[in-house]
Amino acid sequence: MKETNMSDPYADRGNHDLSIGNPKGQGTAQPVRQGGKSHPAPGGPFLIGESMTGGYGNGPDILHDCTIAVEKGEIAVIVGPNGAGKSTAMKAVFGMLDVRQGHVRLDGEDITALSPQDRVAKGMGFVPQTSNIFTSMSVEENLEMGAFIRRDDFRDTMAQVYDLFPILKEKRLQAAGELSGGQRQQVAVGRALMTQPKVLMLDEPTAGVSPIVMDELFDRIIEVARTGIPILMVEQNARQALEIADKGYVLVQGANAFTGTGKELLSDPEVRKSFLGG
């Protein structure tokens, strides 16, 4: 199944391709000291939520000096226990929560003060963990909703989404709520792609699907990455996700616990014992 093809950065997953986005690599997996920082790669990542501290409304801080980022041409994965703040970190990067300290930068520009809508206009696509489709609308209407900020002709993009997810074309007139879990996630990802994002953020795209469907979704996600869209995603299937990840972040209690390449995290004894079931 696996083959090595030097011209295709995604042909051989498992992080033999570290050189693609960052020739210097990302260093080695290191526990992040209490109160310490996770250091992004030199040159600056394409999208970064850096040293974010914040919570919901006037509530307590959920994130503590938390950093997550993705480089051009890469897939970054965020893992960690339930309630660790993974979704909160994603929402912070997307502007759905006040960041009391820290910054969010997209392609070098500080976007910390922008609304989510303005971030979409800047090229961010976000698929939240829950309520990520309009269940009573058809598949096609969901995709049209995704294109809401566009004033140009988006039919080509829709055709690309249908190429990526052929089942959606077949079911385009069906209510999205009638689809299977895996198909609904495809609608959600397809909807986000309709804005032609420069970076895609996915919060648990494989939640509640069978292992086979999970593998299929990961393949599609790699395919999206291969088109040049960096992907920052939260995953509960930590082991499988780290296998396709260039960079991984383990979050615990709103803070960075471990950061490294997917491969480094997979082979780190501490990470294995505590987060990957040994």
Ligand SMILES: Nc1ncnc2c1ncn2[C@@H]1O[C@H](COP(=O)(O)OP(=O)(O)OP(=O)(O)O)[C@@H](O)[C@H]1O
């Ligand atoms: N809308 C909200 N308002 C207030 N607190 C919230 C809100 N959403 C989440 N929290 C709290 O923030 C903390 C982190 O939750 P979050 O959903 O970010 O974790 P998670 O790592 O995504 O968990 P899971 O793996 O279950 O998705 C939890 O203590 C949670 O109760």
Ligand SMILES: [Mg+2]
């Ligand atoms: Mg979550």
